[in-house]
Amino acid sequence: MSFGADMRRRDALAGLMALGGLGALGGCNSRLGEGVFTSADTHVDGYPTVEAVRYFGELLEQRTNGRMSLRIYAGGQLGNERDTLEVTTFGGLDFNRVNLAPLNSIEPLTVVAALPFIFESTEHMRQVVDGEIGDEILASLERHGLIGLCFYDSGARSFYNTRGPINTPDDMQGLKLRVPGSDLYIDMVRSLGADAVPMPLDEVYQSLAQGVIDGAENNWPSFESGRHFEVARYYSLTRHLLAPEVFVMSKESWDALSTSDQDIVKQAARDSVPHMRDLWDARVEESMRIVTASGVEVNEVDPALFAGRMTGMWDASLTTPAQRALVEQILALRSGS
Structure with missing residues (x-):
């Protein structure tokens, strides 16, 4: 990240906080205007999560006859997810789409949906998050100053690197791999024999190009949209994670709404999910086409070889009875159960 870009992001966040103080920008009279809400996303315009939130904003505007509207700060304009999430918890931002x-570091139940290999397929993941298990995880965020509105897809995450194909965990020995700032991701990569390097998403391309890291892990659209495939020419389909992403609202902003407006917000968010999934599925196909056409070497792996290394990591990650209960419920929904 350049110094200039970092300063611009700090200035933008400072500007938002100055406009709304510590209160909700959308729920009070501010220079943005009455009923104008704010939302952040690290992904760029056109990315399925950004477009889903934009669609949510359109529904909000339609269903309130223009009384509510949404301004989206996409492309990491306001910084990384950890920074914007903190601002959201105290009402400096109204909405946020986050991984x-x-x-994981603030709410133990979110760890369950982020466990490697817990979901056997996209269909299994969607069934889980659309039901009572998903509702329980979303509800757990309220005690942290956030209202969980819905889950969006994040696709199947796989490893990519600059050195060569990964066919077994032995091929990962000594690789320096970027991970999000989460103990779970760090433990997962270490369990596979690689060195985990926590790093914001917007620093990955430059770090790959400069050899600071050897690789990373992510889904097809992120691999493509971040242009990581231009420097990391090996993509190995481990599909180790199908962890969903979350669309949240600041509890402070939520509490400033009437009950009827809360219902409108929640329903609009839920109604944005099918739209997001249609966009996501189409984007995955397009990203696969772009990446493979560029000559990136893509290889399949035996996922059991990688999943077998996760036993100790699962045990260390599941520290509460509530977590373990959710795991059992999720596993019971697998097709072979």
């Missing part, structure tokens, strides 16, 4: 990783 589970920054939530």
Whole structure:
């Protein structure tokens, strides 16, 4: 990240906080205007999560006859997810789309959905998060100043690197791999024999190009949209994570709404999920086409070889009875159960 970009992000965050103080920008009279809400996303315009939140904003505006609207700060304009999430908890931002990783350190139940190999397929993951298990995880965020509104897809995450194909965990020995700032991700990569390097997403391309890291792990759209495939020419389909992403609202902003407006917000968020999934599935296909056409070497692996290394990590990550109960419920929903 350049110094200039970092300063611009700090200035933007400072500007938002100055406009709304520590209160909700959308729930009070501010220079943004009455009923104008704010939302952050680290992904760029056009990315499925950004477009899903934009669609949510359109639904919000339609269903309130323009009384509510949404301004989206995409492309990491306001910094990384950990920074913007902190601002959201005290109302400096109204909405935020975040990965589970920054939530893992504050809410144990979010760890369950982020466990490697816990979901056997995209269909299994969607069934889980759309039901009572997903509702329980979302509800757990309220005690941390956040209202969990819905889950979005984050696809199947796999490893990519600059050195060569990964066919077994032995091929990962000594690789320096970027991970989000989460103990769970760090433990996962270490369990596979690689060195975990916590790093914001927006620093990955430069770090790959300069040899600071050897690789990273992510889904097809992020691998493509971040241009990581231009420097990391080996993509190994471990599909180790199918962890969903979360769309949250500041509890301070939520509490400033009437009950009827809360219902409108929650329903609009839920209604944005099918739209997001349609966009996501199409984007995965397009990203696969772009990456493979560029000549990146893509290889399949036997996932059991990698999943077998996760036993100790699962045991260390599941520290509460509530977590273990959710795991059992998720495993019971697998097709072979």
